[in-house]
Every structure is written in C-alpha cells, then in structure tokens.
Amino acid sequence: MIEDRVLIAGAGPVGLVAAAQLVKQGIAVTVLEAGNELGSESRASTFHPPTLDMLHELGVADDLIAEGLKAPKLQYRSKKDGVIAQFDFGEIADKTGHPYRVQSEQFKLTRLLLAKLRDESLFRIEFGARVEDVQQDDDGVRVSVRGNDAQSVRTGKWLIGADGARSEVRRALGVEFEGFTWPERFLVLSTPFDFDAAIPDLVSVNYVADPDCWQFLLRIPGMWRVMFPVPQEVSDEAATSPEFGQAMLSRVVAGGRFHIAHTTLYRVHQRVAKQFRVGRSFLVGDAAHINNPLGGMGMNGGIHDSVNLTARLADVHHGMAHDSDLDRYDLQRRLVTLESVQTQTIQNKRDLEAKDEADQAAFRERLRGIAADPEARKTYLQRVSMITSLKRAGELG
Numbered sequence: 505m506i507e508d509r510v511l512i513a514g515a516g517p518v519g520l521v522a523a524a525q526l527v528k529q530g531i532a533v534t535v536l537e538a539g540n541e542l543g544s545e546s547r548a549s550t551f552h553p554p555t556l557d558m559l560h561e562l563g564v565a566d567d568l569i570a571e572g573l574k575a576p577k578l579q580y581r582s583k584k585d586g587v588i589a590q591f592d593f594g595e596i597a598d599k600t601g602h603p604y605r606v607q608s609e610q611f612k613l614t615r616l617l618l619a620k621l622r623d624e625s626l627f628r629i630e631f632g633a634r635v636e637d638v639q640q641d642d643d644g645v646r647v648s649v650r651g652n653d654a655q656s657v658r659t660g661k662w663l664i665g666a667d668g669a670r671s672e673v674r675r676a677l678g679v680e681f682e683g684f685t686w687p688e689r690f691l692v693l694s695t696p697f698d699f700d701a702a703i704p705d706l707v708s709v710n711y712v713a714d715p716d717c718w719q720f721l722l723r724i725p726g727m728w729r730v731m732f733p734v735p736q737e738v739s740d741e742a743a744t745s746p747e748f749g750q751a752m753l754s755r756v757v758a759g760g761r762f763h764i765a766h767t768t769l770y771r772v773h774q775r776v777a778k779q780f781r782v783g784r785s786f787l788v789g790d791a792a793h794i795n796n797p798l799g800g801m802g803m804n805g806g807i808h809d810s811v812n813l814t815a816r817l818a819d820v821h822h823g824m825a826h827d828s829d830l831d832r833y834d835l836q837r838r839l840v841t842l843e844s845v846q847t848q849t850i851q852n853k854r855d856l857e858a859k860d861e862a863d864q865a866a867f868r869e870r871l872r873g874i875a876a877d878p879e880a881r882k883t884y885l886q887r888v889s890m891i892t893s894l895k896r897a898g899e900l901g
C-alpha cells in the first residue's frame with residue numbers, strides 16, 4: 505500500500521523549501537533526514553532577490569532578513585587597480601520585491617522553515633533516517649531507510665532527492681553526476697576584523713581580482729567571511745593552520761592581526777546530474793548540481809528548483825496537469841543550470857584569477873562598460889541576481 509504523500513530525502517534548505525511549498529498546497533510530505541538534527545555548518549549565506557521573493561511567499565523572508573543583513577551593493581576590485589565597478593540592486597527595484605542580497609547563514613533558513621512546518625498536520629519529519637535505496641513503479645516509490653541500525657521502508661507517490669552533493673537518491677537512481685573538480689581548494693575564514701576601517705569604500709559584497717590569489721570579502725552579521733583559493737601543493741593541515749590563515753588575511757590588509765573565528769576548507773566542483781527526473785523521483789539542489797560559490801548560486805538555484813518542481817507536483821496532484829508536465833521540470837531547470845549557473849560561476853572564477861594582462865584588461869573593460877550604461881547595468885543586475893535564469897526557465901518548453 506502506497507501512502508498518499510511526497511517523500512523528501514534531506515532537510516537542507518532545498519528539501520525544506522520543497523516541503524513548505526507542498527504543505528502550503530495541501531499535500532502531505534515526509535522529510536527523511538540522515539542527521540539527528542538540522543545542519544549547522546557555515547555554508548551558504550547569500551540570498552538573491554528572487555529567492556527572497558519566493559521565501560516571502562512562504563512567510564519566512566522577513567525573519568530571515570531580520571536575522572541577517574541587507575547588502576544592496578556589489579563591488580569588483582582588482583588588487584592592482586582598486587575599485588573597477590560597483591552595482592546597486594536598487595536599480596532593479598521594479599523587478600523584485602527585494603532589491604538587495606541578504607547575507608544570512610543557510611541554517612537560519614532551515615530553522616525558520618522547520619519552526620513554521622512543525623505543527624502542520626500534513627508535515628512529518630524523521631531525523632536519523634538515512635535514505636539508502638529507492639524502488640519505484642507506476643503507483644509510487646518505496647524508499648529504504650536506515651535508522652537506529654535497523655532498516656525499514658517508507659512509501660509515497662513521489663520522491664524528491666534533496667540529499668546534497670553525495671546524494672544516495674541520485675546513486676540509487678543510477679544517474680551520472682557529470683563534470684569536474686577544480687585542482688585548488690577554497691578556504692573560507694570568518695573574522696570580526698574591521699576591514700571597513702582599513703579599506704576605503706568597501707561594500708558588503710566585494711570580489712577582488714588578483715592573478716596571485718583572488719579574494720572574496722563578504723559581510724555577514726558581526727563578521728566578515730573571506731575566501732581564497734589554496735594551491736594543490738599546500739596540505740589540508742597546513743591550509744587550515746592559524747599561521748596560514750593569518751598569512752592569507754594579510755594579503756587583504758598587510759600587517760593586520762586577525763582573530764579567526766571559523767575556518768572552512770573545501771573541494772570545489774562543477775557537476776550537473778544527467779537527469780533531474782527518473783520516473784516518480786526527482787533531484788533538486790546539490791543532489792542535482794554543484795558549482796563553485798563565486799556568485800552565490802548553489803543554494804539559490806536549488807531553492808529555484810524546489811519552487812519549480814513543487815508547483816508542477818501540486819498541479820498533477822490536484823488533477824490540473826498531466827504527469828508529463830513534470831518533464832518540464834527536468835528540461836527547464838537542467839538547461840538553466842548548464843547554461844547559466846555553471847557558465848557564470850566558471851566565468852566568475854576565471855575573471856578573478858586571470859593571469860594574462862590581456863584577460864585582466866578585458867575583464868576590467870567589460871565591467872566598466874556595463875557600469876557606465878544604465879540599461880546594461882540593469883541587464884547585468886538581473887543576470888547576477890538570477891532573475892534572468894528564472895525567466896529563461898519559464899520560456900523553455
């Protein structure tokens with residue numbers, strides 16, 4: 505007997521947005537989360553304008569904004585030339601209800617969503633429940649779950665795999681995760697150091713091009729997060745040592761003494777699942793695609809997946825659309841991920857690390873040209889805030 509619910513593997517930001525969307529549309533969900541509680545790692549902290557519009561519809565945007573900080577401006581610098589260009593999201597206030605980025609850690613969103621969902625009768629969540637296998641037929645999905653050293657089965661009409669980059673759902677469905685891994689790792693250091701006092705005209709989001717070692721400075725509440733590439737020859741142990749952290753931060757402000765509150769080192773990949781739909785199962789978020797964090801598009805793109813997919817699932821569930829409409833999720837979101845998210849994040853990295861003077865000059869000229877032209881600025885702001893990719897998805901098939 506198949507239960508009339510949607511199963512969701514993973515209670516990250518993408519899985520819980522899917523759950524909230526479905527419950528809002530009167531559909532029962534069970535979220536199966538491998539961990540014993542919600543994740544609390546320091547990961548994504550950028551919410552783009554259209555994502556905030558979507559979260560507003562779920563009633564959590566105001567609290568998320570209150571717990572984070574608004575970043576209306578975006579700046580590009582180069583180590584050699586200082587500020588190259590600055591953009592203000594206020595220029596696209598006619599395209600979004602939230603003309604700014606919000607810097608707020610992703611764990612704040614998952615806590616807000618869970619608090620909102622907890623008392624809903626259509627919502628169930630099981631912690632310590634790792635999805636290990638998936639079987640499906642025309643009637644529904646059977647998922648094998650490991651918890652407390654015992655295996656059991658949950659059933660549902662549909663399955664959403666939101667179980668992250670190492671997705672068991674993706675593996676069980678036999679879907680390839682095509683792409684590559686960058687040779688360098690990325691180091692993220694959080695520090696309360698007062699960069700504003702040391703660097704004139706800094707805004708809350710600053711990309712600094714440097715052929716030797718690019719930097720990304722992002723203000724979050726009470727802290728700065730600074731990101732650098734770490735060359736292959738430096739061991740993980742050396743890269744996470746306090747001395748290495750001090751040396752990297754001294755590249756930003758020479759001679760500074762930095763309190764390092766948090767250090768994260770991670771491998772960076774550009775991969776997209778070959779299919780986002782297999783029968784009654786779907787991949788969303790990091791289970792479907794991963795990319796480098798320059799542009800802040802990973803979690804945002806994942807939330808856009810969830811909103812696209814759940815709107816279609818709700819229509820099918822309520823008899824307002826045929827099952828074949830769900831193929832459009834695969835078509836739209838996979839193509840947009842390949843065309844837009846992967847392309848832009850790779851380009852962002854190449855621009856910041858460009859070694860060749862001609863490439864550096866081309867990057868500077870491109871940005872200055874956009875910044876000097878009001879129409880080009882608006883087009884650019886819509887692209888970096890992912891409004892363009894959402895529009896493009898809507899136009900596809």
Ligand SMILES: Cc1cc2nc3c(=O)[nH]c(=O)nc-3n(C[C@H](O)[C@H](O)[C@H](O)COP(=O)(O)OP(=O)(O)OC[C@H]3O[C@@H](n4cnc5c(N)ncnc54)[C@H](O)[C@@H]3O)c2cc1C
Pocket residue numbers: 513514515516517518519536537538539543546547548549550551610633634635636666667668669670671672673692768770788789790791797799800801802803804805806
């Ligand atoms: C340092 C860093 C900075 C980043 N910055 C940004 C940013 O600024 N903007 C941005 O958009 N993105 C950013 N990202 C990417 C972002 O963190 C991810 O895209 C986002 O977490 C994806 O959400 P998700 O819900 O798909 O997956 P996850 O957040 O990975 O959640 C998956 C959940 O599934 C659970 N799970 C795993 N396996 C199973 C299983 N078999 N069964 C059941 N549950 C399972 C996990 O415990 C977890 O709770 C960053 C990433 C890193 C590492």
